[in-house]
Amino acid sequence: MIVLLIILFAGIILLEVPGLVKKKMWRELAAFAAYLAIGMALSIPQALGIRLPNPSKAIEALFKPVAELLK
Amino acid sequence: MKKRIAALLLITFVIILAGGCWSRVELTELAIVLGAGVDLAEDGRILLTLQIARPGAFTAGSEGGGRGKEAASWVISAEGRTVPEAERFLAMKIPRHIYWGHCIILVLGEELARREGTGIVTNFYQREREPRENIYVLVARGRARDFLETYSSLERTSAQAAGFLERMKTGYTVQLRELAEMLVSRGIQPAVTAVEVTEAGTMPGQVPGGPPPPQKEVGVAGTAVFKQDKLIGWLDPWETRGFLWLKGEIMKGVIIVPGPEQPEKLVSIRIRRGKTKIIPEYNGEYPRFLVKIQVEGDMVEQQTRENLATPEKIKLLEEEMASEIKARAEAALDKVQGEYGVDIFGFGEAFHRKYKKEWRKLKYHWDEEFSRAEVEIAVDAQIREIGLLTRRAGIPEE
Amino acid sequence: MLEQGKIDSKQAILLLISLVLPTAILTAPAITVKQAAQDAWLSIIVATMAGLLIAALVTGLSLRFPGKTLLEYAEEILGRLPGKMVGLLYIWWFLHGNALILDEYASFLCSALMPDTPVIVFFVFVTVVAALAVYSGLEVLSRFNQLFLPLVLGLLLVVFLLAAKDMEVTRLLPVFDKDAAAILKGAVIPASWFGEIVIFALLIPFLDRAEEAPRVAVTAILICGLYLLICILVVVMIFGPHVSARWIFPTFNTIRVVSIANFLERLESIAIAVWMFGGFAKIGIFYYAAALSSAQWLGLKDYRPLVAPVGVVLVALAALCRNIVELLNFLATAWPPYALGLFEAGIPLLLLVVARARGKGGRGA
Numbered sequence: 001m002i003v004l005l006i007i008l009f010a011g012i013i014l015l016e017v018p019g020l021v022k023k024k025m026w027r028e029l030a031a032f033a034a035y036l037a038i039g040m041a042l043s044i045p046q047a048l049g050i051r052l053p054n055p056s057k058a059i060e061a062l063f064k065p066v067a068e069l070l071k
Numbered sequence: 072m073k074k075r076i077a078a079l080l081l082i083t084f085v086i087i088l089a090g091g092c093w094s095r096v097e098l099t100e101l102a103i104v105l106g107a108g109v110d111l112a113e114d115g116r117i118l119l120t121l122q123i124a125r126p127g128a129f130t131a132g133s134e135g136g137g138r139g140k141e142a143a144s145w146v147i148s149a150e151g152r153t154v155p156e157a158e159r160f161l162a163m164k165i166p167r168h169i170y171w172g173h174c175i176i177l178v179l180g181e182e183l184a185r186r187e188g189t190g191i192v193t194n195f196y197q198r199e200r201e202p203r204e205n206i207y208v209l210v211a212r213g214r215a216r217d218f219l220e221t222y223s224s225l226e227r228t229s230a231q232a233a234g235f236l237e238r239m240k241t242g243y244t245v246q247l248r249e250l251a252e253m254l255v256s257r258g259i260q261p262a263v264t265a266v267e268v269t270e271a272g273t274m275p276g277q278v279p280g281g282p283p284p285p286q287k288e289v290g291v292a293g294t295a296v297f298k299q300d301k302l303i304g305w306l307d308p309w310e311t312r313g314f315l316w317l318k319g320e321i322m323k324g325v326i327i328v329p330g331p332e333q334p335e336k337l338v339s340i341r342i343r344r345g346k347t348k349i350i351p352e353y354n355g356e357y358p359r360f361l362v363k364i365q366v367e368g369d370m371v372e373q374q375t376r377e378n379l380a381t382p383e384k385i386k387l388l389e390e391e392m393a394s395e396i397k398a399r400a401e402a403a404l405d406k407v408q409g410e411y412g413v414d415i416f417g418f419g420e421a422f423h424r425k426y427k428k429e430w431r432k433l434k435y436h437w438d439e440e441f442s443r444a445e446v447e448i449a450v451d452a453q454i455r456e457i458g459l460l461t462r463r464a465g466i467p468e469e
Numbered sequence: 470m471l472e473q474g475k476i477d478s479k480q481a482i483l484l485l486i487s488l489v490l491p492t493a494i495l496t497a498p499a500i501t502v503k504q505a506a507q508d509a510w511l512s513i514i515v516a517t518m519a520g521l522l523i524a525a526l527v528t529g530l531s532l533r534f535p536g537k538t539l540l541e542y543a544e545e546i547l548g549r550l551p552g553k554m555v556g557l558l559y560i561w562w563f564l565h566g567n568a569l570i571l572d573e574y575a576s577f578l579c580s581a582l583m584p585d586t587p588v589i590v591f592f593v594f595v596t597v598v599a600a601l602a603v604y605s606g607l608e609v610l611s612r613f614n615q616l617f618l619p620l621v622l623g624l625l626l627v628v629f630l631l632a633a634k635d636m637e638v639t640r641l642l643p644v645f646d647k648d649a650a651a652i653l654k655g656a657v658i659p660a661s662w663f664g665e666i667v668i669f670a671l672l673i674p675f676l677d678r679a680e681e682a683p684r685v686a687v688t689a690i691l692i693c694g695l696y697l698l699i700c701i702l703v704v705v706m707i708f709g710p711h712v713s714a715r716w717i718f719p720t721f722n723t724i725r726v727v728s729i730a731n732f733l734e735r736l737e738s739i740a741i742a743v744w745m746f747g748g749f750a751k752i753g754i755f756y757y758a759a760a761l762s763s764a765q766w767l768g769l770k771d772y773r774p775l776v777a778p779v780g781v782v783l784v785a786l787a788a789l790c791r792n793i794v795e796l797l798n799f800l801a802t803a804w805p806p807y808a809l810g811l812f813e814a815g816i817p818l819l820l821l822v823v824a825r826a827r828g829k830g831g832r833g834a
Contacts, residue, residue: 012777028769056569
């Protein structure tokens with residue numbers, strides 16, 4: 001699982017980064033890296049079997065007073 | 072641009088089609104369940120019986136063959152605390168994937184329906200993705216297993232025979248989804264086809280020299296009446312006809328009435344079509360119902376000698392026909408309302424449609440309200456055709 | 470300009486239908502019927518009207534700022550920092566909303582069709598295809614959609630017609646059995662689906678005739694409303710309100726019921742094809758919205774480098790959902806205030822009010 005994930009990330013980097021470097025799109029490269037970092041942060045722990053909190057839960061808690069009306 | 076769309080199309084197709092390969096099971100790896108039966112075992116556990124098709128026997132070679140050829144089905148049972156558990160025990164004996172997608176009937180044993188109710192059985196069939204919403208639900212008088220073990224002379228298996236009987240609407244036909252609807256609604260109590268194993272007909276020439284032995288066949292035996300999800304009683308086939316008139320369900324069959332001038336001789340009228348309308352009324356204390364039945368029929372036979380092809384005689388016949396239907400409907404009503412005290416007719420639903428505010432209070436004790444309700448049945452019968460003959464032949468001219 | 474492609478009005482209508490309908494038909498009927506019972510169809514009518522209001526709001530707002538997307542004019546209206554905040558919220562919503570759609574899509578396929586396939590496979594497959602579509606640009610996505618959606622809509626209608634044999638109008642009676650509150654509650658869920666049309670605010674600058682945007686949005690909502698109305702009527706007329714409310718995917722069960730003359734039956738492969746394509750298109754549009762708005766938010770010259778990493782985030786977010794009960798509970802309770810209250814009506818309304826007060830934007834001030 002984790003190996004597949006690393007291969008996937010490597011693939012994505014190989015696909016996108018050389019083009020961006022060649023065209024000197026540094027801003028795009030930074031955004032790409034940031035997004036990929038978020039993606040890694042969310043996916044690698046899951047692949048290792050670590051349970052991450054689901055943001056839906058937080059949203060549910062946030063809207064609980066209103067949501068009660070819909071029960 | 073075009074290339075890109077084409078590429079996208081191709082990839083989508085491949086992915087969608089290849090996705091299906093994951094759970095792929097070839098036909099030869101399937102054990103196709105035709106009918107399932109659930110009984111209560113002695114220790115209170117569930118006895119699940121499956122009738123499984125033997126595809127080899129379904130091929131053209133066995134077409135038209137009677138007994139002695141390869142059997143078309145295999146019946147096997149196992150016990151478990153729940154239906155899925157019993158199914159898993161069965162999976163140890165069945166060398167193929169148990170496939171529910173073609174299951175035609177679900178038979179509940181009498182004991183199970185009476186003591187445990189339908190709830191412990193039907194949930195699995197609704198929740199699982201393979202069994203379909205339109206499985207016919209039947210209650211066996213006796214054990215469901217015996218029913219599934221019966222052979223059919225005309226169809227290949229007893230499950231198919233029962234399925235065809237249901238499709239032809241020979242009794243009060245109920246599909247799983249309809250049973251579910253009756254179970255959740257407060258305005259109607261469930262009623263389900265009752266079936267039994269009977270001796271029906273013979274197959275001549277089977278035993279050389281001797282008289283042909285009677286065949287054990289599956290047959291419709293009226294209606295099973297439920298209170299919530301438990302079986303509380305039966306309607307016999309005759310009462311079932313009356314029940315069907317009140318439901319406005321099927322309008323088939325023949326009505327026999329006495330001849331206008333010779334009451335000891337009979338006239339047969341075949342029902343063409345009919346319509347039933349339930350009109351509820353409420354005075355604030357107890358509900359009343361007027362059931363209007365409209366029916367059309369064709370005269371198919373007369374035993375009497377009189378000339379029935381006159382407007383006056385037809386009118387008399389129509390009256391006789393109406394009172395016959397009324398008598399049938401009343402017999403069913405008396406038994407259900409008086410003896411069982413449950414509303415299997417859906418009077419409550421009709422009441423709900425008209426008096427939605429009052430229903431909110433009455434619905435919680437509807438069965439009691441229904442037992443007290445006054446029901447009036449009015450039948451309007453009409454004879455349309457009299458076949459190819461006017462006066463009866465075989466009587467010399469006067 | 471981030472997007473070079475242009476789409477015409479017809480493509481836009483079809484795209485918006487794909488944006489709303491696929492998951493709406495799948496899960497909304499059960500939730501709506503749960504609230505409003507046999508009056509659910511009234512809820513749909515109310516929801517369609519709400520959808521039309523949102524469509525008018527969003528297109529009206531966008532037309533004040535020709536050539537600009539929601540994220541760009543939010544900055545112009547609210548100022549740089551608050552505008553950026555709103556933009557970030559929307560990006561989050563596109564991602565999270567899409568993760569929920571992925572969950573719905575995968576749950577459906579998994580429980581209805583392929584129980585042995587791990588959900589992650591569905592996530593990855595559909596995301597990869599959607600990524601390719603998004604990478605190719607809006608025009609490819611719209612044309613792809615234009616090819617399939619009419620077929621899908623037609624098939625769905627035929628299947629509903631075939632189910633007519635098992636329908637009973639009495640199951641819809643009595644009308645107004647539930648009070649207005651229940652009907653409104655029932656309307657909230659489908660309204661939050663119709664409100665997804667707010668994504669149109671990202672696409673209006675790429676219309677070849679932007680002035681037709683209101684007509685496009687209204688037509689799309691009306692078609693979606695009509696389909697959802699038919700769908701609810703069919704479901705309730707077949708199963709009755711109580712059973713309909715208890716299914717998870719009642720439309721799917723409806724299609725399975727179709728059985729004509731013992732041979733025209735088992736049509737669920739049609740249903741599954743409908744949702745395979747529909748779900749894919751819907752996911753693609755949300756995906757596009759997430760990638761495009763991220764690029765705009767960061768001031769990039771091209772959104773394409775973001776496509777692959779956004780996909781990873783999507784799949785990872787979708788995988789966080791533990792089971793279908795969590796998902797259904799979220800959709801039935803938290804989703805309406807979250808989506809409808811905040812992103813679909815709340816923020817656009819706020820933007821319009823502030824734009825008027827500050828006299829920002831061109832027409833209709």
